[in-house]
Amino acid sequence: MHQTIDISYFNLFLGYLLLIIPVVVFYHFKTHLVKDSLVAVLRMTIQLFVVGLYLEILFEYNDAWINSAWWLIMVVVAAFTIVRRASLKKKFFLIPLLISLAISLFLIDLYFLGFIIELDYAFEARYFIPISGILLGNCLKTNILGLNTFYKKLHSEITLYRYYLANGATRSEALIPFMREALRTAFNPLIAGISVIGLISLPGMMTGQILGGSSPNVAIKYQIMLMMAIFVSTVVSVVLTILIANNFVFDKYGNVKPGVMKPSSTANRKEPRKL
Amino acid sequence: MSAVITEKLNISYNNIPIIKNFNAHIAEGEKVVITGDSGTGKTTLLNALLGFVPVSSGKILLMDKVLNKDTVNELRNKTAFLPQEISFTIGQAKDIFFEPFTFRQNKAHRPSDDKIFEIFSYLNLPRSSYEKDFGELSGGQKQRILLASVFLLNKELILLDEPTKGLDEKAIEKVMDLFFRETDKTIIATSHHPKWIERSDKQINIENYASNN
Numbered sequence: 001m002h003q004t005i006d007i008s009y010f011n012l013f014l015g016y017l018l019l020i021i022p023v024v025v026f027y028h029f030k031t032h033l034v035k036d037s038l039v040a041v042l043r044m045t046i047q048l049f050v051v052g053l054y055l056e057i058l059f060e061y062n063d064a065w066i067n068s069a070w071w072l073i074m075v076v077v078a079a080f081t082i083v084r085r086a087s088l089k090k091k092f093f094l095i096p097l098l099i100s101l102a103i104s105l106f107l108i109d110l111y112f113l114g115f116i117i118e119l120d121y122a123f124e125a126r127y128f129i130p131i132s133g134i135l136l137g138n139c140l141k142t143n144i145l146g147l148n149t150f151y152k153k154l155h156s157e158i159t160l161y162r163y164y165l166a167n168g169a170t171r172s173e174a175l176i177p178f179m180r181e182a183l184r185t186a187f188n189p190l191i192a193g194i195s196v197i198g199l200i201s202l203p204g205m206m207t208g209q210i211l212g213g214s215s216p217n218v219a220i221k222y223q224i225m226l227m228m229a230i231f232v233s234t235v236v237s238v239v240l241t242i243l244i245a246n247n248f249v250f251d252k253y254g255n256v257k258p259g260v261m262k263p264s265s266t267a268n269r270k271e272p273r274k275l
Numbered sequence: 276m277s278a279v280i281t282e283k284l285n286i287s288y289n290n291i292p293i294i295k296n297f298n299a300h301i302a303e304g305e306k307v308v309i310t311g312d313s314g315t316g317k318t319t320l321l322n323a324l325l326g327f328v329p330v331s332s333g334k335i336l337l338m339d340k341v342l343n344k345d346t347v348n349e350l351r352n353k354t355a356f357l358p359q360e361i362s363f364t365i366g367q368a369k370d371i372f373f374e375p376f377t378f379r380q381n382k383a384h385r386p387s388d389d390k391i392f393e394i395f396s397y398l399n400l401p402r403s404s405y406e407k408d409f410g411e412l413s414g415g416q417k418q419r420i421l422l423a424s425v426f427l428l429n430k431e432l433i434l435l436d437e438p439t440k441g442l443d444e445k446a447i448e449k450v451m452d453l454f455f456r457e458t459d460k461t462i463i464a465t466s467h468h469p470k471w472i473e474r475s476d477k478q479i480n481i482e483n484y485a486s487n488n
Contacts, residue, residue, distance in 0.1 A: 157365060159358040163421075166325045166356030167428055168380035170348065177365050177374065252344030253326045 004212050016041075055129065064123040071132050075101050078136045086148040087262045092248045093241075097143070100240035105135055108233040116225050131226070134205065138190070138230045139237045146186035146238040151249075153178050155261050171246070171254045179242065186238055194227055203227075276339055278303045278432055278461035279324065284333035286316070286323050292486035293319050297333070299479060303431075304458055308472050309465045311481035317465040318359055320481060321434050324463070325356060337432065352380045355430035359437045359465075361417050368409045368416075372424045386427050394423045398449060414441035422450055435464040439471060447471070 007015070019041060026033040058070060079097040083090050113119050113127055122128065154161060157178075164174035197203055198220075202210075205226060209219040249260050277300060284297040293316040301307050309317050322328040324335060326347040335342040337350045363371060376385040386394075392402060398419045404412055412420070418441050425433065433454070439447045447468060454462055455474050464471060472478055 153365065157363055159360045160363045160365060160371075162322070162325070162327050163356060163358050163361075164375065164378070166327075166351055166354055166358075166434070167375040167378070167425065168352050168354075168430070169375070169378045170380075173378045177370070181365055253329075253347050255327060 055125075058125045058129060062123075062125045067123045067125050067128055070129060071105075072102075074132060074136050075105065078140050082140060082143045082147065086144045086151075088147060088151065089260060089262060092257070092260055093147070093245050096241050096244035096248065099244055100237050101136070101139060101143075104139070104233045104237040104240060105132060107236070108135060108229050112225065112229045131229070134226065135229060135233045138234050142186040142190060142234040142238055143241060145189075146182045147241060147245075149185040150178050150182035150242055151261055153181050154256060158256070165254055171250060174254070175246070179239070182242065183235075183238070187235070190231065190234065194231070197223070197227065276303050277301065277336065278305065278338060279463065280334075280336040280339075281324075282334040282336075284323070284335065285331040286319055286328060287331045288319065288328070292331070294323075294481070294484050295486045297481075297484040301461060301463065301477070303461055305461055305477060306455060306475045307461075307463045307477045307479060308475035309463065309479050309481055310467065310472065311485070315481050315485050317481050318436055321356075321436050321463070321465065324434065325351065325354060353431050355425045355428045355433045357418075357421055357425050357435045357438055359440065361421055362410070362414075363417075364410050366409055368407050368412060368420055369405045371409045372405070372420050375424055375428055381428055384427060384429050390427070391423075394427065397453070398423060399446065415443070415446065418442060419446065419450075422453075426453055431460060433460055433462045435462065435466075437466060438464050439466055439468045 019037070022037060023034055026037060054070070058067060075098065079094055079101055080090075082088075082097055083093050086093075109128065109132055110122065112131060113122050113124075117127065119127060154175075160177065161174050164177075165171070203223050203226075206216075206219045206223040209222060210216055214222075249256060251257055279299065279301040281297050281299045284294060285292065286294040286297075297320070309320060311317055319328055323330055324337065324342075326342055338353060340346050340350060342350055365371075366374075372391075375381055391405075395402065395405070400416060400419050400423070404416050404420065409417065409420075418438070422435075422438060425435070435454075438450060438454075442450065447470065451471060451474060454460075464475070466472065
């Protein structure tokens with residue numbers, strides 16, 4: 001296997017110099033984006049160096065407990081992020097999210113690493129950590145979209161929900177149209193993304209593997225299986241979160257408890273670009 | 276059997292009292308109209324009867340059963356309800372119309388295509404409206420589609436919040452004929468319409484129970 005060529009710190013610096021171009025453009029057009037851009041790049045740099053350090057340590061020890069602890073931290077951070085970005089209240093959603101992310105991620109990790117890649121050691125850090133990370137990143141996006149749509153629609157169309165309840169629906173039956181909307185909103189982008197993969201862009205992991213010395217043939221198989229894993233884990237986590245959360249969100253009369261959604265919607269806030 | 280009994284009912288919204296000491300006795304098969312200026316609590320009352328709005332004190336009995344968290348689902352199986360605010364943005368007209376008949380409780384009353392279009396033509400609804408997005412329809416069309424659905428559900432207690440809203444006189448006559456000839460069904464409607472009031476067996480003016488009295 002070829003080794004990827006390392007980038008020297010001097011060359012890394014040369015790379016950063018490219019930043020001058022967007023900064024000049026933003027400055028010229030008075031976009032007020034210069035500070036944001038520089039802060040974003042700084043944050044990225046610090047975060048990635050810290051992660052690099054973590055991963056070095058994780059890979060060196062390669063211990064099931066340490067890896068699982070890291071996995072758990074990723075799940076907790078993801079749950080907090082989803083609650084915040086989907087403008088939901090922690091009180092109702094944090095525990096359902098933790099449970100649903102942990103279950104969906106655990107099952108798919110097990111299936112993917114254990115049965116498809118057939119790792120001898122399922123907690124092998126080189127596979128376990130990055131794969132879980134990619135799956136969680138996707139769960140993050142779909143859950144934010146799905147949960148936000150579900151509870152926002154439920155809030156704005158509460159009479160539709162009541163119309164169904166008062167006309168003989170069980171709570172689950174009355175929620176079907178909302179689940180439908182949430183799934184459509186959350187998964188349309190993912191399905192569209194799957195259908196053009198390889199045409200418009202080479203996916204990040206595949207590119208990384210090829211740069212890392214894998215043959216394209218191996219890289220595409222990993223990519224295909226990864227897309228399956230992403231698809232399944234995101235669907236399971238969105239549906240499971242909503243089903244578990246609904247035990248906290250509704251009272252015994254099937255009414256939404258007050259204060260489920262945060263009053264000011266922060267969901268329209270700019271989302272970090274997918275890289 | 277009584278369809279609805281309320282005893283010393285008090286309802287508040289955000290700690291502001293809306294309805295005070297409301298006592299009513301509605302017999303099975305009775306057609307009752309609830310009147311009163313807007314904002315006096317007509318919609319709140321219907322919502323309370325269905326368990327959507329909590330009562331501060333007092334009791335509600337539907338079909339001789341006390342409405343509480345244990346009975347609410349069973350009682351809602353016996354009701355049909357037209358809400359006042361029906362500008363739903365989810366789904367096509369046919370989804371909104373047909374969805375209630377997909378609920379397990381209502382499967383027995385699932386109408387045939389013939390039956391659907393019979394009531395559509397009775398209510399002057401063009402067949403094409405069935406295929407449109409619900410949001411695209413006019414207010415009156417939305418109203419008639421929901422009224423058709425509510426009617427075909429064949430429930431013993433029917434609650435209609437402003438059933439004549441957005442309808443012309445001809446359509447109102449047809450809707451009234453449809454519902455008022457169902458002698459065994461109890462119908463509680465909120466309305467200002469003189470003819471609806473005239474054809475009803477009983478009128479309750481909710482303003483008599485408004486909290487500022």
